[in-house]
Amino acid sequence: MAWFGAALLFLLLSLTLALGGAVGPSDWSRGVGLAGVHLFTLGWLCLAMLGALIQFVPVLAARPPVLPVLALPALLAGIGGTVALATGFLWLDGHEAVRGAFLVAPVLLAVAFGLAAAMIVPLLLVRASHKLAEVQLALVALAALWASGAAMTYNLSGIDLMPAFLPDGLGLHVLLGVAGWLSLAAFGVSYTLFAMFLLAPEGGAALRLAVRLAAGLTLGLILLAGMLLLVQGVVPAVLLWCLTALLPAVVALYLAEVARIWRLRRRADPEGNMRWSRVALAFLGLAALLAGPALWLGGRWAEAAIFVALVGWLSLLTLAQMVKIVSFLTWIQVFAPLIGRAPVPLVHHLTDPRATTRWLSLWGGGGAVGGLALLLVQPLVFRLSVAALLLAALGLGAELVAIRRLSHLDPQKRPATLPPVIFPAPDKRSAHDHARTA
């Protein structure tokens, strides 16, 4: 919950900066703009994804969490690294005093990612985790993303670790982050979670293997492109052609597998988290269609493709599932000990579907309009779309607090003591709470 709380604060901060004019069509390279972009990608999406992996990889691997004591230092290092990086970017706008923060950010982020990896990787090595192959690829991409980001950060500071990498490596850095780390991690956890939420059989071994192979090949080519850029200073056109074909192919295979799960569901009327995940998947399809023009033409095509992927696909998916995950975890904290002993509400009774739909609709609309505004280079329309996104994020944040406070539940069904909004309540149960004999 603390990961999600921190991520949401970074989301609100990044959108506030964007609404204040930090970014806009063809305007992403100022220090304050880069700060806003990294508050969004690193602070919001990356922290939310790491929190989700720490929470769900043990579930999906059917193993107890590994080294849970590392979660808090990992989160603190992640928050510190994000703040340091965002602050450091302001140095590019002439704020000399913050240069030190720029230099320390990669170190803090290495600590955060390293600690998180120490919790996740051992679970990915057990046999039950073969279904999480995309998460393994995602972590490889995260390592490369960090390396390329650290190289660029030190480049900007005048320390040339990899001289050829900036600015030509920027596209690869973005690809590693959006298509590699964030999207592959989302692919990896979504199969089982979607099947669980839809009450559908997982199966689909052939399609899933195809996704895994195509995704592995794509990531391999991105890494090869990075190495060639370092050694030769240029990415061969043939590699770009391969990526142009592979990126939509991976997405098409993944969407076919999710469509198969959806068709076989036993849940006739899926909940909001899955209905909105479907909209997020449509944005993923759109981003895949824009990938080719983005790779070859760059400029507004690249801006629109990346925006659609970050806001429409990854953020909408995260927000929709966050409502479900927060209500589920809250239910476990409050009501699970009462199972079989007293009447308990259902998980969805903790939510307000109308409020969730209202805010997720606004988010989806903001994402679509913002992407179009970038494609058509319309700064004012883009600013309006950011306002819609900020309003939606505020609404969803309030909704998540309401879920934690059990506000949507009949007052008579609320317990006398509510769980803390962010940090987990200490477990006060003992073996004596559940006597085995009557």
Added chain:
Amino acid sequence: MAITLQDQIEDRLRGVQDPETGRDLIAMGMIYDIRVLGDRAEIDMTTTTRGCPMADMLRLGVEAAVLGVEGIRSAEVRLVWEPPWTPARMAPG
């Protein structure tokens, strides 16, 4: 026909809901076996996924529900994952 303790246990478990779907554990196909040996009940149950974070709480809930049946003085509830649960185990409806 006399109502057996086994019937009473099954009836009691129909009152324990899966908090996600709202369906009871019997209808979800999560109760694999109910055995009654005198005043002792043994239950084999599963969860919809092996790593389910609620697994132990569901097990304790089933135990509490079974111990609420008159005539049952002790209960052992085992979590089993073979055969694995699939949606095909759900009752129609």
